[in-house]
Structure formats: C-alpha cells, structure tokens
Amino acid sequence: MNSEPGTLNKSIEVCVAKGMMHLHDVTDKTVVVVDILRATSCMVTAFAHGVDCIMPFADLEECRAMSKQGYITSGERNGEKVEGFDKGNSPFEYNEVIRGKKIAFTTTNGTQAISRSIGARDVVIGSFLNLTAVANYLIKSPNNILVVCAGWKGKVNLEDTLFAGAVVEKIKDNVTIDDDPALIAQHLYNLAKGDKVEFLKKASHIKRLNRLGIHEDIEYCLTEDKFDVVPRLKDGILCC
Amino acid sequence: MNSEPGTLNKSIEVCVAKGMMHLHDVTDKTVVVVDILRATSCMVTAFAHGVDCIMPFADLEECRAMSKQGYITSGERNGEKVEGFDKGNSPFEYNEVIRGKKIAFTTTNGTQAISRSIGARDVVIGSFLNLTAVANYLIKSPNNILVVCAGWKGKVNLEDTLFAGAVVEKIKDNVTIDDDPALIAQHLYNLAKGDKVEFLKKASHIKRLNRLGIHEDIEYCLTEDKFDVVPRLKDGILCC
Numbered sequence: 359m360n361s362e363p364g365t366l367n368k369s370i371e372v373c374v375a376k377g378m379m380h381l382h383d384v385t386d387k388t389v390v391v392v393d394i395l396r397a398t399s400c401m402v403t404a405f406a407h408g409v410d411c412i413m414p415f416a417d418l419e420e421c422r423a424m425s426k427q428g429y430i431t432s433g434e435r436n437g438e439k440v441e442g443f444d445k446g447n448s449p450f451e452y453n454e455v456i457r458g459k460k461i462a463f464t465t466t467n468g469t470q471a472i473s474r475s476i477g478a479r480d481v482v483i484g485s486f487l488n489l490t491a492v493a494n495y496l497i498k499s500p501n502n503i504l505v506v507c508a509g510w511k512g513k514v515n516l517e518d519t520l521f522a523g524a525v526v527e528k529i530k531d532n533v534t535i536d537d538d539p540a541l542i543a544q545h546l547y548n549l550a551k552g553d554k555v556e557f558l559k560k561a562s563h564i565k566r567l568n569r570l571g572i573h574e575d576i577e578y579c580l581t582e583d584k585f586d587v588v589p590r591l592k593d594g595i596l597c598c
Numbered sequence: 599m600n601s602e603p604g605t606l607n608k609s610i611e612v613c614v615a616k617g618m619m620h621l622h623d624v625t626d627k628t629v630v631v632v633d634i635l636r637a638t639s640c641m642v643t644a645f646a647h648g649v650d651c652i653m654p655f656a657d658l659e660e661c662r663a664m665s666k667q668g669y670i671t672s673g674e675r676n677g678e679k680v681e682g683f684d685k686g687n688s689p690f691e692y693n694e695v696i697r698g699k700k701i702a703f704t705t706t707n708g709t710q711a712i713s714r715s716i717g718a719r720d721v722v723i724g725s726f727l728n729l730t731a732v733a734n735y736l737i738k739s740p741n742n743i744l745v746v747c748a749g750w751k752g753k754v755n756l757e758d759t760l761f762a763g764a765v766v767e768k769i770k771d772n773v774t775i776d777d778d779p780a781l782i783a784q785h786l787y788n789l790a791k792g793d794k795v796e797f798l799k800k801a802s803h804i805k806r807l808n809r810l811g812i813h814e815d816i817e818y819c820l821t822e823d824k825f826d827v828v829p830r831l832k833d834g835i836l837c838c
Contacts, residue, residue, distance in 0.1 A: 375618070381751075512621045519782060535800070538801055538803070542759060560781055561781065562778050
C-alpha cells in the first residue's frame with residue numbers, strides 16, 4: 359500500500375466503450391484513451407520514434423485536407439488503410455524514421471474517443487507499449503482517472519478492456535476503485551496477463567484482424583513496456 | 599458438444615448496459631432481461647409463488663395509477679421502496695401468498711431495460727434464481743440470443759454481467775459466441791462461480807445495498823436454480 363496520506367482519495371473509473379462517455383464527468387479527470395488495435399499503439403510507436411505531433415481527426419476528409427499543410431495523412435476505416443493516405447493503421451508503419459514530422463490521424467474508433475475527451479483536465483494516450491510509463495504518470499498526477507476504451511463500433515472489446523485492467527492493476531495501491539467496470543477489467547487482465555495473445559484468440563476483433571493477415575501487428579500491440587513515452591493532448595494536438 | 603446439426607448457427611450476444619441496446623438488432627432475437635439486484639429476482643420469485651401477471655412500467659406515476667385497476671403497486675427508485683406503493687424491491691416481499699394477483703412494477707433500471715426490448719421476437723426474464731430454466735428455454739428456442747444487463751444508472755455492473763456470463767457458460771455448447779462482451783462475462787462467471795457473494799463484495803452496487811442493510815437479499819439473489827419458471831413478455835405484460 360502507498361503510505362502517502364491522502365493518495366487514496368484519487369479514484370479510477372473505466373468507460374467500456376466511447377458511446378458511454380456521457381455517463382462520466384471528465385472535468386476533474388485525467389482521461390487515458392486506449393484503442394489497442396491499433397490507433398493508440400500506432401501513436402505511441404510514432405512518438406517513440408520522434409514524431410513532432412499528431413493531430414487527431416474524427417472526420418476523414420478533414421484529415422485528408424491536412425496533407426496540403428505538410429502533414430503525413432494516416433488512418434483507417436474498418437481496419438483498412440484509407441485510399442490516398444500516406445500511412446495506414448499498422449504500428450510497423452510508424453516504426454521508422456519519422457523524427458520531426460507532423461501526422462494527421464483518423465481511425466474508426468480511437469480518434470473519435472480522443473475527440474470526446476475534450477473538456478477533460480488532461481488527456482493521455484495509452485497502449486500496452488507504454489503501460490508502465492502511463493501508470494507512473496497517473497500515480498504522480500493528483501487528478502482522478504478515467505480510462506476510456508474506444509471499443510469496436512460502439513461495443514465493448516476485449517483488448518481495450520484488458521488494457522484498462524492492466525492500468526487498474528498497476529496503480530491499484532494508489533487509487534480508490536469504486537467502479538464495477540474497473541473491477542471487471544482488473545479481473546480480466548489478471549486472468550490474461552500470462553499469455554494475452556492466447557487469451558485474445560477468441561476475441562471478435564482479433565478474429566477479424568487475423569483475417570486481414572496481421573498477426574504480427576497483434577503480437578506487437580500486446581507487448582508491454584517497449585517505450586517510455588506518454589503522449590498528451592494540448593489544444594487539440596497530441597505531443598510528447 | 600451438441601450433436602444436432604445446425605444448432606451452432608444460433609448466436610449469443612451480451613449488451614452490458616441498457617443504454618447500449620441501440621447497437622443491437624433485437625428483431626430476430628430472444629432477449630433475456632436481467633437486473634439481478636433486484637428487479638428480475640423479485641419478478642421470478644413472484645411468478646414462482648403464483649402471481650398472475652406483472653405489468654412493467656418505466657414511468658413511476660403510470661405505475662402508481664394501476665392501483666385503481668386492482669393491481670398491487672411495486673417498485674423502487676435508487677434502491678428504496680416508493681412511498682405509497684404496496685411493495686418495494688426486496689424479493690422476500692414476493693416470497694408469500696400472492697397467487698392470482700396482478701402486479702404493476704417499476705424500478706430504476708430493470709423495467710426500463712424491459713421497455714427497450716419491445717420489438718424483440720421474444721423477451722424473457724432472467725435471474726440466478728431461474729438460471730437453468732432460462733438456459734434450457736434458450737437451448738430449445740431457434741432464435742439468436744441477446745442478454746441485456748440493466749446495469750446501474752446506465753453503467754455496467756458486476757452482478758448483471760456475472761449472470762450474462764452464467765447464461766453463456768450454461769449454453770456454450772449450443773451457440774456460436776462471436777461477441778467480446780459475452781466472452782468477458784463468461785470469463786468473469788467462471789472466476790466467480792465458486793463464491794459469488796465473496797466475489798461481489800467489492801462491487802459498487804453491492805456496497806451501496808449493504809449500506810441499506812439488505813445482505814440477505816443479496817445472498818438470495820445470487821442463489822442459483824431455486825425456481826423453474828421462465829416469465830415471458832406478451833403484449834407488454836409478463837406472464838408465465
């Protein structure tokens with residue numbers, strides 16, 4: 359247990375899908391946005407490789423228009439790269455020399471969850487790749503915490519729930535957990551953590567992605583603590 | 599495994615809170631409505647004790663007005679009995695001689711989940727008390743299945759999710775499970791089934807109910823297979 363007085367006054371909640379965000383008051387919170395497969399895993403990889411900033415867009419055409427301002431255009435719809443965009447939604451596309459570049463990014467679920475977090479005291483980007491970095495950031499912050507799972511087309515998915523559970527498990531001694539979704543996620547993570555790839559084999563989104571032939575992406579996105587970056591939203595733009 | 603050809607063509611999905619029902623097409627489905635603490639546990643208890651019918655109301659005053667037509671008025675708001683109503687939301691109030699009576703019932707979450715199920719091919723009432731009866735009913739039906747967790751004020755709760763998982767676990771050999779919430783619920787139930795009361799001690803709603811001093815209600819509502827009834831909605835009225 360954490361011995362600092364008052365620390366446990368900080369709470370953690372989990373929003374299981376972006377469509378339920380209206381049930382949460384974000385104004386006093388650090389919101390952790392997660393879309394494990396694959397938006398937030400891409401973003402974390404890009405920042406770990408020196409990207410200057412990422413501007414998230416819910417709207418596809420607004421994102422496309424940013425190419426005129428020198429931005430790299432990135433994104434997917436329904437798991438596949440958008441025609442005419444520079445990059446898609448595989449983290450390996452961001453695992454290269456992109457130092458100093460600016461990216462305009464849109465995805466089916468992840469960037470929309472970011473848009474809905476506007477108004478929060480603080481917004482950070484979470485993935486297994488930067489799990490411990492995010493956990494340490496949250497422990498140091500005085501804010502209450504809301505982990506927002508992007509989900510899949512409005513519904514709950516296993517991989518984002520698992521990440522939410524990983525955050526709860528990592529910071530459990532520093533927060534009060536009075537939120538059933540947080541408890542559910544924590545139980546699931548503790549069940550799965552020994553072999554997340556195996557645990558997720560039955561998950562509907564994983565089956566869908568495996569049909570797209572991107573098993574390597576999945577293994578990569580489930581790897582913990584490859585990077586020590588915590589991307590944050592400032593004035594609508596992600597930076598590190 | 600079930601050996602009947604074609605049986606696995608039947609699917610099961612779980613809607614984790616009533617606010618997410620718009621994401622599911624119910625027209626081809628048997629919807630199982632669950633509000634373990636305590637609406638659907640009360641309803642199942644009432645039918646097991648011979649009640650004639652239960653008319654569910656989302657609106658409090660519409661429910662109250664039914665007393666003029668000879669209905670017993672039942673219900674709660676925020677876990678407490680409504681002033682002027684005949685009965686509240688403790689299953690022990692329905693564990694007595696009510697044979698042949700008619701009940702008008704309204705609750706914070708459960709009856710609203712029932713209202714939103716209108717349009718489904720079939721709607722049944724689930725609780726741990728009639729778990730196996732519901733499971734057998736679903737196995738015999740050709741319809742796809744949607745378990746709707748009432749939740750708590752729009753959010754996911756542990757006890758309804760556990761029940762959804764119990765249904766998935768009971769009928770897993772007779773259905774295709776291609777739905778992450780169903781998998782999550784099934785994992786949770788298998789973790790909790792040895793001692794659900796202990797598992798749920800940290801749940802936020804349980805803590806709230808324990809503050810109301812109704813520990814006996816909780817233990818009762820988590821008891822499996824006390825009754826062999828399957829209440830069904832017909833023309834807006836529950837009967838057995």
